[in-house]
Amino acid sequence: MTSPRLDAQMAFLTEAEKLRTILRATPIGDGSRQENSGEHSWHIALYALILAEHAPEGVSIDRVIRMLLIHDIVEIDAGDVPIYLQSADTQSDTEAAELEAAKRIFGLLPDDQAADMLALWQEFEAAESPDAVFAKSLDRFQPPNLNLVNGGGSWKTYNVTFDELDRRVGKPVRRGAPTLWNWIAPKIRAVLR
Amino acid sequence: MTSPRLDAQMAFLTEAEKLRTILRATPIGDGSRQENSGEHSWHIALYALILAEHAPEGVSIDRVIRMLLIHDIVEIDAGDVPIYLQSADTQSDTEAAELEAAKRIFGLLPDDQAADMLALWQEFEAAESPDAVFAKSLDRFQPPNLNLVNGGGSWKTYNVTFDELDRRVGKPVRRGAPTLWNWIAPKIRAVLR
Numbered sequence: 001m002t003s004p005r006l007d008a009q010m011a012f013l014t015e016a017e018k019l020r021t022i023l024r025a026t027p028i029g030d031g032s033r034q035e036n037s038g039e040h041s042w043h044i045a046l047y048a049l050i051l052a053e054h055a056p057e058g059v060s061i062d063r064v065i066r067m068l069l070i071h072d073i074v075e076i077d078a079g080d081v082p083i084y085l086q087s088a089d090t091q092s093d094t095e096a097a098e099l100e101a102a103k104r105i106f107g108l109l110p111d112d113q114a115a116d117m118l119a120l121w122q123e124f125e126a127a128e129s130p131d132a133v134f135a136k137s138l139d140r141f142q143p144p145n146l147n148l149v150n151g152g153g154s155w156k157t158y159n160v161t162f163d164e165l166d167r168r169v170g171k172p173v174r175r176g177a178p179t180l181w182n183w184i185a186p187k188i189r190a191v192l193r
Numbered sequence: 194m195t196s197p198r199l200d201a202q203m204a205f206l207t208e209a210e211k212l213r214t215i216l217r218a219t220p221i222g223d224g225s226r227q228e229n230s231g232e233h234s235w236h237i238a239l240y241a242l243i244l245a246e247h248a249p250e251g252v253s254i255d256r257v258i259r260m261l262l263i264h265d266i267v268e269i270d271a272g273d274v275p276i277y278l279q280s281a282d283t284q285s286d287t288e289a290a291e292l293e294a295a296k297r298i299f300g301l302l303p304d305d306q307a308a309d310m311l312a313l314w315q316e317f318e319a320a321e322s323p324d325a326v327f328a329k330s331l332d333r334f335q336p337p338n339l340n341l342v343n344g345g346g347s348w349k350t351y352n353v354t355f356d357e358l359d360r361r362v363g364k365p366v367r368r369g370a371p372t373l374w375n376w377i378a379p380k381i382r383a384v385l386r
């Protein structure tokens with residue numbers, strides 16, 4: 001049975017699979033290896049499902065989950081830039097590379113789905129809609145939780161202080177999910193100077 | 194700020210993270226290593242998002258995605274049993290171990306969420322509701338797609354014939370998503386005897 005539409009959908013799903021070969025700065029819980037971006041996407045989608053009640057009124061958790069499932073796919077081409085290495089200098093280069101990647105990878109889909117997924121990814125990146133703000137807060141909230149159990153993980157790698165973490169991580173977590181930041185902040189303070 | 198409810202939610206999310214240490218029979222696309230159950234859960238949730246139009250009328254894709262995010266969490270305690278090693282003899286032991294695992298792991302959540310997640314997992318396992326039937330079909334449809342790109346993967350490991358694959362994989366895929374089976378069957382026939 002030939003179906004160019006299904007061919008295109010499967011070409012995308014087979015390409016997307018490569019996301020799990022992209023390694024992040026944060027080690028997994030047992031500290032044995034770095035987390036990859038595929039399993040990270042699963043874990044934060046699960047965060048959204050379980051922490052739904054901590055989202056501001058009006059947030060659609062199912063849209064947040066959809067967003068989180070696709071939010072990192074651009075890394076297949078553009079790589080992951082650890083948060084503690086991000087700077088204003090490199091940001092526009094990163095953004096340009098990620099937009100190219102989004103166009104190529106979502107572009108494997110049938111046109112209507114390519115447009116939908118590109119729009120959903122751009123909404124996440126813009127971090128303006130309530131759904132995107134909450135999704136971003138979960139994306140930032142998960143790594144410190146891993147570092148608390150893996151023995152300091154990426155905080156040690158990058159010699160992170162509490163103030164730097166507060167600026168790069170605390171701020172976006174507070175913006176979308178203040179309850180979650182209030183819960184974790186004292187736990188981080190207990191281990192970071 | 195103390196919050197026993199959030200403590201319980203985070204204890205669950207931190208425990209669930211271990212799912213990525215469970216390895217499956219199928220290698221990832223580039224053949225370099227086995228797939229783990231965390232990244233597998235992400236990949237099939239993405240299948241649900243992209244292949245929604247191939248679901249029977251009345252299926253809720255957002256419920257299917259939620260189901261797929263949690264469907265394998267029991268493997269943290271019970272392990273993954275490769276489909277080609279499953280038999281009627283061992284099935285009731287596997288089911289008992291998985292139910293124990295579900296009670297322990299979902300039991301980390303606040304009572305209301307523990308009950309919801311256990312019910313969602315049991316619905317998936319029972320494979321009777323339209324959402325569960327479609328979710329199961331995606332869980333079975335993804336590994337052959339990986340084997341087609343990774344060079345034969347678990348088919349080689351277990352000397353799988355087309356007839357055996359048809360019985361163990363084709364049947365549940367056809368049940369929930371006949372279009373997907375019709376698409377992949379000739380591709381599998383071309384490489385399996």
Ligand SMILES: [Ca+2]
Nearest residue numbers: 265268273274
């Ligand atoms: Ca499984």
